[in-house]
Amino acid sequence: MSILVIAEHDNSSLKQATLNVVAAAKAIGGDIDVLVAGENCGAVAEAAAKAEGVNKVLVADNAAYGHFLGENLGELVAEVGKGYSHILAAAGTVGKDFMPRVAALLDVAQVSDIMRVESEDTFVRPIYAGNAIATVKSSDSIKVVTVRPTAFDPVAGEGGSAAVEQLDVVKDAGLSQFVNEELAKSDRPDLASAGIVVSGGRGMQNGDNFKMLEQVADLMGAAVGASRAAVDAGFVPNDMQVGQTGKIVAPQLYIAVGISGAIQHLAGMSDSKVIVAINKDEEAPIFQVADYGLVADLFEAVPQLEEELKKVM
Amino acid sequence: MKVLVAVKRVIDYNVKVRVKPDNTGVDLANVKMAMNPFCEIAVEEAVRLKEKGVASEIVVVSIGPKASQEQIRTALALGADRGIHVETDEEVQSLEAAKLLKAVVEKEEPKLVILGKQSIDSDNNQTGQMLAALTGMGQGTFASEVVVEGDKVNVTREVDGGLMTVALNLPAVVTTDLRLNEPRYASLPNIMKAKKKPLDNMSPADLGVDIAPRLSTLKVEAPASRQAGVKVADVAELVDKLKNEAKVI
Ligand SMILES: Cc1cc2nc3c(=O)[nH]c(=O)nc-3n(C[C@H](O)[C@H](O)[C@H](O)COP(=O)(O)OP(=O)(O)OC[C@H]3O[C@@H](n4cnc5c(N)ncnc54)[C@H](O)[C@@H]3O)c2cc1C
Numbered sequence: 001m002s003i004l005v006i007a008e009h010d011n012s013s014l015k016q017a018t019l020n021v022v023a024a025a026k027a028i029g030g031d032i033d034v035l036v037a038g039e040n041c042g043a044v045a046e047a048a049a050k051a052e053g054v055n056k057v058l059v060a061d062n063a064a065y066g067h068f069l070g071e072n073l074g075e076l077v078a079e080v081g082k083g084y085s086h087i088l089a090a091a092g093t094v095g096k097d098f099m100p101r102v103a104a105l106l107d108v109a110q111v112s113d114i115m116r117v118e119s120e121d122t123f124v125r126p127i128y129a130g131n132a133i134a135t136v137k138s139s140d141s142i143k144v145v146t147v148r149p150t151a152f153d154p155v156a157g158e159g160g161s162a163a164v165e166q167l168d169v170v171k172d173a174g175l176s177q178f179v180n181e182e183l184a185k186s187d188r189p190d191l192a193s194a195g196i197v198v199s200g201g202r203g204m205q206n207g208d209n210f211k212m213l214e215q216v217a218d219l220m221g222a223a224v225g226a227s228r229a230a231v232d233a234g235f236v237p238n239d240m241q242v243g244q245t246g247k248i249v250a251p252q253l254y255i256a257v258g259i260s261g262a263i264q265h266l267a268g269m270s271d272s273k274v275i276v277a278i279n280k281d282e283e284a285p286i287f288q289v290a291d292y293g294l295v296a297d298l299f300e301a302v303p304q305l306e307e308e309l310k311k312v313m
Numbered sequence: 314m315k316v317l318v319a320v321k322r323v324i325d326y327n328v329k330v331r332v333k334p335d336n337t338g339v340d341l342a343n344v345k346m347a348m349n350p351f352c353e354i355a356v357e358e359a360v361r362l363k364e365k366g367v368a369s370e371i372v373v374v375s376i377g378p379k380a381s382q383e384q385i386r387t388a389l390a391l392g393a394d395r396g397i398h399v400e401t402d403e404e405v406q407s408l409e410a411a412k413l414l415k416a417v418v419e420k421e422e423p424k425l426v427i428l429g430k431q432s433i434d435s436d437n438n439q440t441g442q443m444l445a446a447l448t449g450m451g452q453g454t455f456a457s458e459v460v461v462e463g464d465k466v467n468v469t470r471e472v473d474g475g476l477m478t479v480a481l482n483l484p485a486v487v488t489t490d491l492r493l494n495e496p497r498y499a500s501l502p503n504i505m506k507a508k509k510k511p512l513d514n515m516s517p518a519d520l521g522v523d524i525a526p527r528l529s530t531l532k533v534e535a536p537a538s539r540q541a542g543v544k545v546a547d548v549a550e551l552v553d554k555l556k557n558e559a560k561v562i
Contacts, residue, residue, distance in 0.1 A: 175451030291542035
């Protein structure tokens with residue numbers, strides 16, 4: 001078996017999710033090559049070559065891949081990947097965009113968002129917002145799979161010494177162009193891989209009040225997340241949404257503040273190790289999954305939490 | 314321009330999902346079904362494009378059992394002009410759905426195809442991208458804004474890092490995210506009118522598509538359930554527990 005892992009990166013650094021996907025590839029077993037497609041992405045290729053268990057790094061460095069357009073990546077990965085038994089990528093917005101194109105071009109099914117590997121052709125994945133867990137078997141010759149990064153412990157990012165090979169395959173489908181992007185800038189850890197996440201919901205009432213959560217988060221080195229209701233109401237940007245249709249997180253500690261605990265929200269955070277809920281409604285469903293529940297008005301509890309944390313951190 | 318919208322009949326998002334005791338799937342008997350929420354957003358976007366004078370005709374297509382006609386009628390009540398029902402009682406997976414939609418695209422030749430980014434039953438997030446690949450179209454996935462300008466469409470996409478805008482040549486495929494719009498409700502007169510709008514029926518065989526699934530589901534289980542923990546009296550107790558009991562801070 002031979003597995004092609006598509007690296008997730010921003011042209012300058014390798015995202016940790018790639019190491020989680022390599023871990024999923026190890027669970028399948030076989031030679032693991034990593035494809036780094038981007039523009040001026042040499043540093044990413046070097047980082048990928050150091051990852052544990054990687055056999056070879058293939059680099060497709062071209063302006064056509066600079067913004068990770070799905071049309072171009074789809075054609076590239078279908079071409080490079082057709083000699084492999086498995087093609088794997090993280091189930092982030094880049095992987096979710098181009099991988100189904102790869103599958104369609106290869107005329108194979110895709111298995112989305114796997115949480116576990118049962119065997120080389122059988123995978124476990126959530127359906128119905130994680131209210132059911134399906135074990136699915138693929139009968140296709142090439143398995144195209146997206147991986148839920150939080151479900152696999154990352155391989156070491158250092159110690160490997162894979163060969164790096166430049167590819168000269170340029171696929172520009174000519175169907176789409178990048179116009180612009182507005183990327184959130186934050187000094188806090190990445191939401192999807194942070195060890196602690198503090199999230200706010202509709203109960204926060206407005207965007208300014210999220211500052212209270214940011215102060216608490218900064219004391220613990222945490223990321224800040226949100227429910228859909230808080231994003232829809234415009235309190236915070238979309239990249240902060242945790243849930244079935246937002247980001248999946250599984251930190252050591254998740255603190256839900258003013259969040260009721262709808263199934264769509266739980267789908268994104270219920271694999272957290274320890275869950276804390278702060279909510280003034282003692283009947284809120286979030287308390288059914290919380291290890292520690294505090295029934296309180298958040299506008300009193302959050303400032304107190306900040307004071308208490310200052311004493312112990 | 315003509316807009317094609319694909320909609321799916323799924324379990325209502327408010328229903329508590331139960332896994333069947335024999336682990337073959339989810340219990341759908343006597344459960345409330347509805348249009349997939351992301352498909353509602355797709356229909357709404359098409360209707361708004363028509364209201365702006367950008368779209369001239371909205372064709373809505375659904376693949377599924379006879380009862381899927383309810384969702385087509387809902388879309389017609391919301392403002393779609395005519396419906397196509399690709400009727401089958403078999404399970405249709407994403408790749409096969411994309412092939413069926415490709416056949417419909419070839420007949421209808423729409424300038425824009427709008428789908429939901431994922432259906433809340435299988436949570437696959439694949440069909441739109443597969444359709445785009447099979448038809449050689451560009452794709453604006455996870456859209457939070459769609460602006461048609463001449464022979465291009467600008468799509469602002471919700472991505473992990475924030476927002477990203479791409480320009481696509483038409484025809485193109487767009488898949489909707491939650492913040493693209495807020496769908497309206499159908500009015501009673503429009504529900505009545507929808508009953509008279511044309512609805513074509515066809516089978517996968519009529520479209521020449523083999524829908525045999527490539528993935529087989531070996532079992533479906535309930536997730537490991539979390540136990541509710543304890544209530545703490547105040548913030549001081551909470552911090553103490555996090556530090557000394559859970560040891561996570
Ligand atoms: C297709 C679809 C996809 C979805 N995807 C997602 C998703 O990915 N992520 C997601 O989060 N949701 C998602 N949702 C929405 C989900 O169903 C809920 O509507 C949403 O999670 C509710 O957010 P909330 O808990 O912040 O708001 P609410 O349900 O309104 O809860 C607010 C809570 O704050 C508490 N509160 C209010 N004031 C205070 C106070 N002063 N002090 C303490 N507590 C207070 C209230 O008691 C209440 O429990 C989706 C829905 C659909 C239909």
